[in-house]
Amino acid sequence: MAVLGSFALMLALALSAYTFIAGILALVEGEGSERIGETARRAGIATFGGVLLASVVLVVCAFQNNFSIAYIFHHSNRDLPGPYKFAVLWSGQEGSLLFWSLLLAAYGFVLRLRYKTDPRLFAYASVVLAGVQIFFLLLLNFAANPFGILEGPLRPDGSGLNPLLQYPEMVIHPPMLYLGYVGFTVPFAFALGALIMKYPGEKWIHITRRWTMVTWAFLTCGVFLGAHWAYSVLGWGGYWGWDPVENASLMPWLTGTAFLHSVMMQEKRGMLKMWNMWLVFATFWLAILGTFLTRSGIISSVHAFAQSSIGDWFAWFLCITLAVFLFFFFKNKSHLKSEHKLESLVSRESSFLFNNLLFVLLCFTVLWGTWFPKISELVQGNKVTVGAPFYNRVAIPVALLLLILTALGPLLAWRKTSLESLKRNFMWPMIGAIAVAVFLMITPQRWGSPFGLKPWQDISYFYSLMAIALSVLVTLTVASEFYRGGRVISRHTGQGMFASMVQLTHRNTRRYGGYIVHFGVVVVIIGFAGAAFNVDKEQAMANGDKMNIGPYTLVCRSYTQDDSPNKASEWAILDVYRGDKKIDTMTPVREFYKASQQASTKPDIRSGLNEDLYLVFEGQNEKGEPIIKAHLNALVMWIWMGVWIMLIGTVLALIPNAPAPVRVPAPARLETAPAVTGD
Amino acid sequence: MSRFSFSNWGAPRLADFARRGTARRKHLHIVILCAAVFALVGAGDPATRFNEIGHQMMCICGCNQILLECNHVGCPASDGMRNELQAAVTRGDSDSLVEQSFVQKYGPTVLAAPTAKGFDRVAYIIPFAALFFGFGLMVLVIRAWKNRPAPALADGLHPVHGAELDQFRDQARKETDL
Numbered sequence: 001m002a003v004l005g006s007f008a009l010m011l012a013l014a015l016s017a018y019t020f021i022a023g024i025l026a027l028v029e030g031e032g033s034e035r036i037g038e039t040a041r042r043a044g045i046a047t048f049g050g051v052l053l054a055s056v057v058l059v060v061c062a063f064q065n066n067f068s069i070a071y072i073f074h075h076s077n078r079d080l081p082g083p084y085k086f087a088v089l090w091s092g093q094e095g096s097l098l099f100w101s102l103l104l105a106a107y108g109f110v111l112r113l114r115y116k117t118d119p120r121l122f123a124y125a126s127v128v129l130a131g132v133q134i135f136f137l138l139l140l141n142f143a144a145n146p147f148g149i150l151e152g153p154l155r156p157d158g159s160g161l162n163p164l165l166q167y168p169e170m171v172i173h174p175p176m177l178y179l180g181y182v183g184f185t186v187p188f189a190f191a192l193g194a195l196i197m198k199y200p201g202e203k204w205i206h207i208t209r210r211w212t213m214v215t216w217a218f219l220t221c222g223v224f225l226g227a228h229w230a231y232s233v234l235g236w237g238g239y240w241g242w243d244p245v246e247n248a249s250l251m252p253w254l255t256g257t258a259f260l261h262s263v264m265m266q267e268k269r270g271m272l273k274m275w276n277m278w279l280v281f282a283t284f285w286l287a288i289l290g291t292f293l294t295r296s297g298i299i300s301s302v303h304a305f306a307q308s309s310i311g312d313w314f315a316w317f318l319c320i321t322l323a324v325f326l327f328f329f330f331k332n333k334s335h336l337k338s339e340h341k342l343e344s345l346v347s348r349e350s351s352f353l354f355n356n357l358l359f360v361l362l363c364f365t366v367l368w369g370t371w372f373p374k375i376s377e378l379v380q381g382n383k384v385t386v387g388a389p390f391y392n393r394v395a396i397p398v399a400l401l402l403l404i405l406t407a408l409g410p411l412l413a414w415r416k417t418s419l420e421s422l423k424r425n426f427m428w429p430m431i432g433a434i435a436v437a438v439f440l441m442i443t444p445q446r447w448g449s450p451f452g453l454k455p456w457q458d459i460s461y462f463y464s465l466m467a468i469a470l471s472v473l474v475t476l477t478v479a480s481e482f483y484r485g486g487r488v489i490s491r492h493t494g495q496g497m498f499a500s501m502v503q504l505t506h507r508n509t510r511r512y513g514g515y516i517v518h519f520g521v522v523v524v525i526i527g528f529a530g531a532a533f534n535v536d537k538e539q540a541m542a543n544g545d546k547m548n549i550g551p552y553t554l555v556c557r558s559y560t561q562d563d564s565p566n567k568a569s570e571w572a573i574l575d576v577y578r579g580d581k582k583i584d585t586m587t588p589v590r591e592f593y594k595a596s597q598q599a600s601t602k603p604d605i606r607s608g609l610n611e612d613l614y615l616v617f618e619g620q621n622e623k624g625e626p627i628i629k630a631h632l633n634a635l636v637m638w639i640w641m642g643v644w645i646m647l648i649g650t651v652l653a654l655i656p657n658a659p660a661p662v663r664v665p666a667p668a669r670l671e672t673a674p675a676v677t678g679d
Numbered sequence: 680m681s682r683f684s685f686s687n688w689g690a691p692r693l694a695d696f697a698r699r700g701t702a703r704r705k706h707l708h709i710v711i712l713c714a715a716v717f718a719l720v721g722a723g724d725p726a727t728r729f730n731e732i733g734h735q736m737m738c739i740c741g742c743n744q745i746l747l748e749c750n751h752v753g754c755p756a757s758d759g760m761r762n763e764l765q766a767a768v769t770r771g772d773s774d775s776l777v778e779q780s781f782v783q784k785y786g787p788t789v790l791a792a793p794t795a796k797g798f799d800r801v802a803y804i805i806p807f808a809a810l811f812f813g814f815g816l817m818v819l820v821i822r823a824w825k826n827r828p829a830p831a832l833a834d835g836l837h838p839v840h841g842a843e844l845d846q847f848r849d850q851a852r853k854e855t856d857l
Contacts, residue, residue: 234750236744241745338824341825341826341828342825342827353817361806361809365806372793376793376802380798383787384790384793384802385790387737388734388745388791389735390803393803394806394807398806618750
């Protein structure tokens, strides 16, 4: 099997090299080289077959417990449940690189099948994708081969999968994240292709828009699944630790989000062409940089894969891609000049400019914080830690500014907005937001979080209040946009308001889908704002012992043990009371995985709309009694709800627009279809 | 009709300024006093201080977690560090003294964020400098784009400006009610 896998990887490398070289030849030769171009396209399609075969072989080896292969030995064992054996593919360094390569080949497969949309542009994009594919296949063949044979005698069992990865979400989180990372190669390939061939017009933007949105949705999903996994498995009570690997996933998300906004400037007004080119490149480059960070060992992280020489490969690849991009950018930048002028500072265009500035600045802040320990070491000879307190001080104010723009942006028209109309549209949402802020401050604290907020007591309370008030402001501006558009349609068609709003959304799915995404974002932000109210408590609990936290009383009913071939477990059984009423029984667990000889905790979480009761089995005291850490985490469920709303909005934005009804224009009257203009 | 004179113009204005200045100073004092009171609310509570300082420090076992959030099973460091912190807070050591003693014992990586001293300050300065630089650049870009000549229109079309443009805007607003 290992030979078959290695052969498939070598074949895939040969095919992608052919795609790259023959593709370049066909593009350089131009007319008369269609046949060689077609062979390049087909070789690109066949590359997917080769990488798929290698991936299938690796998974089959995991299921067959083929411990002669070093990768299987290090990441699997006989008693590992089936789904996790499937997840072995992306659980270690070599396998995850193979998985990355598989996804890249799959994206290339789809792209090369859809080449008829614009054969020449797709041929350029295919060559760029093949270049990236060659890099990953070179790595797999010569630096991180997943089919390497284990030295020494054949072992009866493997070392097992990392216990933290033995969780259902871990079967979904990496594929989603990788679909996002890898997916940004496609818009980059189109952008570079368009730059090299001086592609006329903005068609490449239209072609890549869907790719970018789908990729962005995958990355969003991947990032938040990671956060949910951290929350549900790691047992420290939080979902985001500003670890370099988490930061690595956030950076391309931020630049990708900036691109999704600024791309509209290019579509609508022919502006920001150079900037968009840089954003696409930066997003792709940051995705690779993130991989470099996690695999080179250059920055310490709890998530990092083992240190290895492949960091050098990534460093070279980053340099080469930067050099190639810079070369073509400076060679053809005259092609990227804007055609239009900006008419007013108070316009949608300006808001997009500032929005992009803040997204890029947030990305820079994250990058700066991630690299600062290294910079400090170089300058003053000692490392420093850059953790959550740094990001809270620096990134939160910028994020709040971004939230203000999210509220303002939809109210601004393209070209020019009169201050009077801005005031008229903004007044009621503003009053609503201030009313909510005042309400939160004057309500009693016994109502629970976030009521009774005293922003002067702590800066975190101030930020929370600002975040919630601004979230309300964004929600109200979004709602007012739906309401005003719906009212116009209702007046013209006589439909009810809800039906009118549905029709409005269907007429411009991108615009109103985008608003729903904005609403999802503010729901997530309300969830983040809840972190200011978190409390925790730790206590050893013998049978019958009580612990009070917030409105809850925990009573230890018992503690027990369990044993299975894969792991041994210790459980605490705790009854949860609210007042005198028993509302639940919770069972936090500590597990010991036999193959890997590693222990991990699995918290038990009781989720509610206003707070989560989060219990962790921390260990045992000298008497053998369980030590329980209880967290009361405010508003966490809002984060997961917000992500669902964001994804629904993205899916909606991907649906094609319904055609606007045809109207006979009345004489001397300006007929407008409000819902089909602008984004 | 009163005649203008620097003397009768200046005198009452200066008195006004002086009165306003006193009132403004009073208000400022009240604001500072309130801010100080609010800032100190809960600051002396040992549990709050333990929680605050504990969230500004890292566990040094290699788990990369905040000290009070470390749940690393069998962690060799966090229990001892928490006990030390608890003892320091109970003794009434100031925040900076606690931080200094931890840095001396465990090294600078024990602090969860760079300090506002020496080169570490650069960590905070650069992002905000980038923000101001970015804003400045953006204003320059917007100004340059505003001054750009308008693109030429096709034959037979003429740009709409001023009152005519406002008329069209009003009409669009009425018809769409936006």
